Amino acid sequence: MEEFTDASMVPLDLKQPLSNLLLSLADDEFILGYWDSEWTGVAPTLEEDVACSSIAQDEIGHARLFYQEVAALTNSTPDQIAYNRKTSEYRQVQLVERHRGNWAFTCARRIFYEAADQVRLDSLRNSTYLPLAQAISKIQREEVYHQMHSNAWLQRLATGTPESYQLLSEALQQLWPDALALFEPFPAEDILQTAGILPDPSATLEQRWLGTIVPLFERLQLPLPIQKTTDLFQPTVVARLGGRQGQHTADFTELWDQMTMVYRLDPQASW
Amino acid sequence: MSEIIAQSSSDSLNEQQVWEALQHVPDPELPAISVVDMGIIRQIEIDAAHSSIRIVITPTFAGCPALSQIREQIKQCLLAFVSDVEVVVSMQQPWTSDMLSEGARQKLKGVGIAPPPHVGRGPLLPMLTQQALTCPYCGSQQTALENPFGPTPCRAIAYCTHCHQPFEQFKPI
Numbered sequence: 278m279e280e281f282t283d284a285s286m287v288p289l290d291l292k293q294p295l296s297n298l299l300l301s302l303a304d305d306e307f308i309l310g311y312w313d314s315e316w317t318g319v320a321p322t323l324e325e326d327v328a329c330s331s332i333a334q335d336e337i338g339h340a341r342l343f344y345q346e347v348a349a350l351t352n353s354t355p356d357q358i359a360y361n362r363k364t365s366e367y368r369q370v371q372l373v374e375r376h377r378g379n380w381a382f383t384c385a386r387r388i389f390y391e392a393a394d395q396v397r398l399d400s401l402r403n404s405t406y407l408p409l410a411q412a413i414s415k416i417q418r419e420e421v422y423h424q425m426h427s428n429a430w431l432q433r434l435a436t437g438t439p440e441s442y443q444l445l446s447e448a449l450q451q452l453w454p455d456a457l458a459l460f461e462p463f464p465a466e467d468i469l470q471t472a473g474i475l476p477d478p479s480a481t482l483e484q485r486w487l488g489t490i491v492p493l494f495e496r497l498q499l500p501l502p503i504q505k506t507t508d509l510f511q512p513t514v515v516a517r518l519g520g521r522q523g524q525h526t527a528d529f530t531e532l533w534d535q536m537t538m539v540y541r542l543d544p545q546a547s548w
Numbered sequence: 549m550s551e552i553i554a555q556s557s558s559d560s561l562n563e564q565q566v567w568e569a570l571q572h573v574p575d576p577e578l579p580a581i582s583v584v585d586m587g588i589i590r591q592i593e594i595d596a597a598h599s600s601i602r603i604v605i606t607p608t609f610a611g612c613p614a615l616s617q618i619r620e621q622i623k624q625c626l627l628a629f630v631s632d633v634e635v636v637v638s639m640q641q642p643w644t645s646d647m648l649s650e651g652a653r654q655k656l657k658g659v660g661i662a663p664p665p666h667v668g669r670g671p672l673l674p675m676l677t678q679q680a681l682t683c684p685y686c687g688s689q690q691t692a693l694e695n696p697f698g699p700t701p702c703r704a705i706a707y708c709t710h711c712h713q714p715f716e717q718f719k720p721i
Binding site for chain 1: 610611612613639640677698701705719721
C-alpha cells in the first residue's frame with residue numbers, strides 16, 4: 278500500500294479526515310493532561326504528585342506532536358490549533374473532559390483511557406501516514422510507564438479497603454457510558470481505512486479494548502455492564518457519544534475558558 | 549572553548565569539529581552530560597559554500613520541556629562557525645536510553661543517577677520493576693523502586709537498603 282512520507286504527499290480528499298483523526302488523538306491527550314496537571318501539589322501523596330505531573334507533561338507533549346502534524350496539513354501552527362478553536366471544534370471524547378473528581382475518579386478514568394490508548398496506538402503504528410507511525414513508536418515507549426501506573430492503582434483501589442473498592446466501583450459505574458464512546462467511529466473512517474491511514478476500524482479496536490478490560494474487571498469483581506456472546510462483547514448500557522463530533526459538556530466549556538484565557542488576551546503574542 | 553572555535557572558523561569546517569564543539573553544549577536538565585553524550589544529535593550537515601549547518605536532533609521524551617532551550621544553545625554554539633544554523637527536530641530515529649554514550653553512563657553515576665540498563669529491542673518494564681537496580685553510590689543491588697516517576701520525565705526514584713540512600717534511576721526507554 279502507498280505510504281505518505283509527509284503532509285504534502287496526502288491527497289486533498291484525505292486531508293480533512295486525517296486532520297480529524299489526528300485532532301481526536303491530540304485533543305484526548307491535551308485535555309486529559311490538563312485535568313491531571315491539576316493534581317500537582319494536591320495529590321494524595323508526594324509520589325503521586327510527581328507521577329501525575331509527569332504523566333500530564335507527557336500527555337501534553339504527545340498532544341503537541343499530533344498538533345504539529347495537523348498544523349502541517351492545514352497550514353496553521355500547533356498553538357493556534359490548541360488554543361484558537363471554538364469548543365465545538367474539539368474532538369476529544371467526553372470521558373477526558375470531566376472534572377478530575379476525587380482520586381478514585383481520576384484513577385478510574387485513566388484505567389479506561391490508558392487501555393484504549395494502548396490498543397489505538399498499537400494499531401496506528403502501522404499507519405501508511407509515516408509521520409504518525411513514527412510519532413507513535415516514540416510515544417508508545419513512554420506510555421508503558423503510564424499503563425504501569427494506572428494498573429497499579431486499579432489493583433490497589435480494588436483490593437485495598439472496602440471504602441477504596443466502593444469509591445472505585447462508583448467511579449467506574451459512572452464512567453462506563455463515557456468510556457464506551459472512546460471508539461466512537463470517525464465521520465470519514467472508510468476512506469482513511471482504504472488509504473491504510475487507519476489500519477483497523479473503530480469497532481474492531483473497541484472489541485480489542487474490551488478484550489483487555491473485561492478479564493481484568495472480572496477478576497477484581499468490578500462493575501462490568503458487558504455481555505459476552507460467542508465472539509462479541511456487547512455493552513448493556515448506552516454509550517454517551519458525540520465528543521468526536523464536537524459535542525461537549527459544561528465541564529469542558531469551563532476548562533476551555535481557563536486554558537485559552539491567556540492565549541485569547543493576545544493571540545499574536547510570541548513566547 | 550572559545551579558543552577551539554576561533555581556530556576552527558578560519559579553516560574549512562569538518563564534521564568532527566562540529567561534534568567536538570557540541571560536546572560543550574550541556575543537557576539543561578543534566579548539565580553534567582552534553583547533548584552529544586546524551587545521544588540526541590542524529591545528523592550533522594555542513595554546507596560550506598553557504599556557510600550553513602543543519603543539525604537533526606531527536607528528543608529524549610516527546611514532551612521534553614528543555615527542547616527549545618537545547619535548540620537555542622546548539623544554535624548559539626555553532627554560530628561561531630557559520631552564519632546560518634538550522635536545528636531540526638525529527639522522530640525518524642526515536643531516542644532510546646541505549647543511545648547514551650559510555651561516557652554519559654559514567655557521568656550519570658558521578659551525579660548520583662543510576663544509568664539505565666541496556667534495553668535492546670526487549671520490553672521496558674521488567675527492567676525497572678523486576679530486575680535489581682544498582683545503587684550508584686555503593687554498588688549494592690539491595691534496592692527498591694520507590695516511584696517510576698521522578699523530577700524529570702527520564703528519571704525514576706529508588707532507594708538503597710544497603711547504604712540507606714535514595715537515588716535516581718535513569719529510566720530505560
